[in-house]
Amino acid sequence: MSQLFRRFISLPIQSIRSFHSFDEVTPAKYISTRLQNGIGSRYVCQLQRLTIQVCKEFRTSFGTREWIANELTAFARQHPYVVIYVQPRRHRPPNVIGEYLSGDRQWIPLSNCDRSHVNWWIHSLLTQQGDPQWRLLKQMHTDSPSIQGTWTPFTNKPIDRTLRIYPDKDLTDIEYPQMTATQQIKELFEQEKLNKTT
Amino acid sequence: MVRLLRYGTIFGPLKDRWRYLYKTDLYKRRIEAGPEPERFRSALINWNYDAELHACTHRFGEKINIESLRHALTDSSFLNQIVKQRTEAGLAANDQTTLSFTHNEELAKRGEQIAEDFLRRALQYWYPKFPQEGIDTITKFLLSEPTIADISSGLGFKTLIRCDVPSPHSTMLKKAFLAFIGAIDENNDRHRAELFVADFILTHLVGKDINEIWHIKNPMGLLTKVLEENGRQAPESRLIWATGVSSVLSTYVVGIYSNKEYLGKSAGATISIAEEMAARDALRRLFETDEQRAPIPFDKLYKKGLLIDK
Numbered sequence: 001m002s003q004l005f006r007r008f009i010s011l012p013i014q015s016i017r018s019f020h021s022f023d024e025v026t027p028a029k030y031i032s033t034r035l036q037n038g039i040g041s042r043y044v045c046q047l048q049r050l051t052i053q054v055c056k057e058f059r060t061s062f063g064t065r066e067w068i069a070n071e072l073t074a075f076a077r078q079h080p081y082v083v084i085y086v087q088p089r090r091h092r093p094p095n096v097i098g099e100y101l102s103g104d105r106q107w108i109p110l111s112n113c114d115r116s117h118v119n120w121w122i123h124s125l126l127t128q129q130g131d132p133q134w135r136l137l138k139q140m141h142t143d144s145p146s147i148q149g150t151w152t153p154f155t156n157k158p159i160d161r162t163l164r165i166y167p168d169k170d171l172t173d174i175e176y177p178q179m180t181a182t183q184q185i186k187e188l189f190e191q192e193k194l195n196k197t198t
Numbered sequence: 199m200v201r202l203l204r205y206g207t208i209f210g211p212l213k214d215r216w217r218y219l220y221k222t223d224l225y226k227r228r229i230e231a232g233p234e235p236e237r238f239r240s241a242l243i244n245w246n247y248d249a250e251l252h253a254c255t256h257r258f259g260e261k262i263n264i265e266s267l268r269h270a271l272t273d274s275s276f277l278n279q280i281v282k283q284r285t286e287a288g289l290a291a292n293d294q295t296t297l298s299f300t301h302n303e304e305l306a307k308r309g310e311q312i313a314e315d316f317l318r319r320a321l322q323y324w325y326p327k328f329p330q331e332g333i334d335t336i337t338k339f340l341l342s343e344p345t346i347a348d349i350s351s352g353l354g355f356k357t358l359i360r361c362d363v364p365s366p367h368s369t370m371l372k373k374a375f376l377a378f379i380g381a382i383d384e385n386n387d388r389h390r391a392e393l394f395v396a397d398f399i400l401t402h403l404v405g406k407d408i409n410e411i412w413h414i415k416n417p418m419g420l421l422t423k424v425l426e427e428n429g430r431q432a433p434e435s436r437l438i439w440a441t442g443v444s445s446v447l448s449t450y451v452v453g454i455y456s457n458k459e460y461l462g463k464s465a466g467a468t469i470s471i472a473e474e475m476a477a478r479d480a481l482r483r484l485f486e487t488d489e490q491r492a493p494i495p496f497d498k499l500y501k502k503g504l505l506i507d508k
Binding site: 035036039040082087102103143144154 | 252451496
């Protein structure tokens with residue numbers, strides 16, 4: 001039912017803090033970064049803007065209020081690439097909304113969270129790529145799984161086999177050596193003799 | 199992770215007849231109303247354009263004047279809209295002195311010039327044996343509208359552009375991105391602008407094969423031509439292996455030689471396909487763009503010897 005509803009009306013993506021409902025199919029992908037972030041000489045923080053919605057009176061936003069009073073300026077100074085908006089809303093629960101460069105949006109309710117929890121959630125938004133609802137097919141992925149190339153029946157096959165006439169003496173010698181063990185030992189003995197004389 | 203409450207119990211039990219009818223009616227009305235109209239991001243209450251621009255300069259670590267950046271992100275359609283609004287209001291529309299800004303067309307041209315020049319130079323530097331035609335094709339691919347628009351929207355220019363539609367078209371995205379490069383050149387130096395191009399446009403080649411971007415129609419003809427230019431003998435193709443000749447899954451391995459010297463080999467379902475693929479393989483080896491080639495060192499091109507000026 002809710003899936004059908006979503007199809008018609010564009011609702012914001014559900015928060016990762018909300019309950020996960022199994023009646024919707026989670027999209028899956030391999031682990032990747034947007035635009036090969038970090039391969040060049042710089043890293044671009046994917047969090048574009050942060051909106052903190054807070055109430056000045058209610059107990060539910062006590063931690064959020066404390067965070068704003070104590071850590072907001074330092075955070076803004078440390079991360080000047082994030083635009084921070086603080087929205088006071090009377091008698092409503094506190095939220096933090098992160099908007100990302102890719103256009104995705106993350107919404108996290110902060111009701112009854114203390115200062116350290118608020119800090120944790122805000123930093124988790126900061127370090128994210130912004131796509132919360134993806135199921136990773138694997139924890140690691142590579143575009144080039146084999147450097148040597150995939151094996152085929154023709155790889156490392158000696159090329160002179162086309163010219164041989166079967167039964168071939170060399171090939172049978174490999175399978176069934178004509179020399180007996182005694183003969184081999186005798187040969188080794190003679191070789192050693194030669195080595196000593198020279 | 200499992201939903202502990204039933205749907206009905208969150209908003210009150212639906213067993214009441216009137217409540218059920220009320221909810222169903224609300225649902226139907228929402229469906230009838232259709233999707234929400236697209237709005238500008240700037241229409242929302244949490245929007246400060248100056249702060250956004252300031253953050254944008256910090257995001258890429260570029261020192262750009264805010265006015266210059268505002269200029270770079272202003273599309274011509276926005277200017278046209280303003281002029282139209284002024285004429286409707288009865289103001290002098292043609293008087294350009296009243297408009298304190300211009301659009302980014304010229305900056306975009308400047309940025310495109312820098313990007314094209316740098317990309318061509320970098321590719322020539324890293325793939326010295328790759329022919330000029332191929333380098334032109336790859337540069338064209340990197341500067342094409344879908345590629346640049348994808349990069350531009352991935353770097354957050356989507357909401358920052360000033361234009362007359364809520365979601366800017368790909369031409370607008372491209373112009374704004376190239377104008378940003380032009381603005382870097384204007385405020386800093388050419389070196390910074392070229393580094394920006396290397397970081398964000400050239401990295402689009404990661405995971406892509408440049409031999410596939412430049413599609414050669416007649417590989418055997420090109421191979422003959424290249425060998426002739428190098429003063430070598432014409433290529434000869436030889437069948438190395440063949441299996442399952444009479445079956446559906448037949449495989450032929452064809453090698454290409456020039457004066458008994460090995461150039462390349464490849465497998466194929468028929469002999470003609472295998473020969474063509476072998477010619478491509480030989481070309482890849484001659485141009486030094488095969489899989490064993492080291493990838494472009496995106497952040498160390500200057501350190502490795504690419505000069506800023508010729």
